[in-house]
Amino acid sequence: MLSLAAFGGTAKADLRLCNKTESQVGVAIGYKDKNDWVTEGWWNLTPSSCETLVPGSLVSRYYYIYAVDYDQFGEWGGRAFMCTREKEFTIRGIEDCVARGYERTGFFEIDTGEQSSWTVQLTEPVQQGTGGR
16 A cells, blocks of 8 residues: 655645655646646656645645555555546546546545645555655
């Protein structure tokens, strides 16, 4: 099992994701734009690196993340189902994923608390918990 920690940010306004593991990680994001749900992927993060997923001030409170550990074959997911595919993608809509030729994937929710910036940190489990704030 893999764990995650999320922190509100005070630096440059962005939604950033940091890979705090020792593995190569692939990341997809889901969010609601003005008209529809959108999923995008894949960002490939090397160990101990960060990437900006949404540049600029955040306009939504909720974002959704799905990530895969390419080296240890783990994943970070949840119960918010959205569409993905194996190759690079931008998909509009979250309905009928399989019928439209996509995979139906469970994302976990990030509640930014309406902050203008946010950083998500993907971490490997520790015995006493993640220590997230």
